[in-house]
Amino acid sequence: MGVDAELAIPVIEFRTGSPDLERGTEGWHHLCKRVREACETYGCFEVVYEKISREVREETFELLNELVDVPLERKQLNVNPKPYHSYFGPCSQACLYEGFGIEDASNYDSVNNFAQLMWPDGHPRFSQTINTMVKQMEELNNIIWLMIIDSYGLREKWESLMMRYNVLLRMMKYMAPSLGEYKRGLLAHTDKPASTIICDDQISGLEIEVKDDKWIKLSTSPNSFVFLVGDPLMAWSNGRMKAVKHRVMMRGANDRYSIAAFTIPVEGTIIKAPKELIDDQHPQLFKDFDFMDFLFFSFSEQVKLIDSPDQIYAFASLSPPISDQKHGS
Ligand SMILES: O=C(O)CCC(=O)C(=O)O
Numbered sequence: 001m002g003v004d005a006e007l008a009i010p011v012i013e014f015r016t017g018s019p020d021l022e023r024g025t026e027g028w029h030h031l032c033k034r035v036r037e038a039c040e041t042y043g044c045f046e047v048v049y050e051k052i053s054r055e056v057r058e059e060t061f062e063l064l065n066e067l068v069d070v071p072l073e074r075k076q077l078n079v080n081p082k083p084y085h086s087y088f089g090p091c092s093q094a095c096l097y098e099g100f101g102i103e104d105a106s107n108y109d110s111v112n113n114f115a116q117l118m119w120p121d122g123h124p125r126f127s128q129t130i131n132t133m134v135k136q137m138e139e140l141n142n143i144i145w146l147m148i149i150d151s152y153g154l155r156e157k158w159e160s161l162m163m164r165y166n167v168l169l170r171m172m173k174y175m176a177p178s179l180g181e182y183k184r185g186l187l188a189h190t191d192k193p194a195s196t197i198i199c200d201d202q203i204s205g206l207e208i209e210v211k212d213d214k215w216i217k218l219s220t221s222p223n224s225f226v227f228l229v230g231d232p233l234m235a236w237s238n239g240r241m242k243a244v245k246h247r248v249m250m251r252g253a254n255d256r257y258s259i260a261a262f263t264i265p266v267e268g269t270i271i272k273a274p275k276e277l278i279d280d281q282h283p284q285l286f287k288d289f290d291f292m293d294f295l296f297f298s299f300s301e302q303v304k305l306i307d308s309p310d311q312i313y314a315f316a317s318l319s320p321p322i323s324d325q326k327h328g329s
């Protein structure tokens, strides 16, 4: 169905140096409320975050341009047994898409190892810039997660609630379609990592579903990023937040470049809704589950026929749901 040009997702500003970013201030609580509302209503928002400099951002995209020119046999060295962590070239399901994966990319050595696979003589500027970019995106993600925790009144417990995670960086290119075409760049899906921060080069293409088959196209500014709630964060919130269905659709003469910082909870992490988010009005929707088991499940052959947003229900839903009273904590 159609793309609505009128509707837009919330834009939330995190102003550098502002007291609003100091935990506990009135401004902080106001931002927490806006973040929570956006995550519950849309499952995403645009965040204006100038702390990540335009220079680093522009250089990141220049480097991504260099990366896509690496010979295919080198690109194919980017392999990882974990789903969605490896290189994918254009294929029948996504003929415009190409993407690379760097696991634990806020760790310099991981980025450097990747760079050495792609460029046998190494590429220190790639390793440095990409690692800097990812560390700053991770910092942004941490602020947003803290806001989510505080927005549900769970401040006292934040240390136990904050999942430990690594950042999976994916660096992507979507080729421009033929003249006049409006063509799929990436299949509609909900994200399987806990949450995602996307940064693009202002060539639009990312669309989110606001209601059944009603889509809006996002367009970001050079200082903004898109935060997306993934299935595990939705399950953690006991269904209060929405895991947003999104896709990439390409039109026009320009290729699109984007990078995504995915939060991958560390091995052994159990996704479990805090007991404060379970009550009679909000019975527990999901059983506690191991994040990695879910990730492997959602990319397995048996699951291919299940629509992406339904996979988490197939994997972990409790039916009937159980309220706190019956379940205890
Ligand atoms: O490239 C984009 O804008 C979106 C990428 C995405 O949704 C994904 O890799 O899961």
Ligand SMILES: [Fe+2]
Binding pocket: 189, 190, 191, 196, 246
């Ligand atoms: Fe996605």
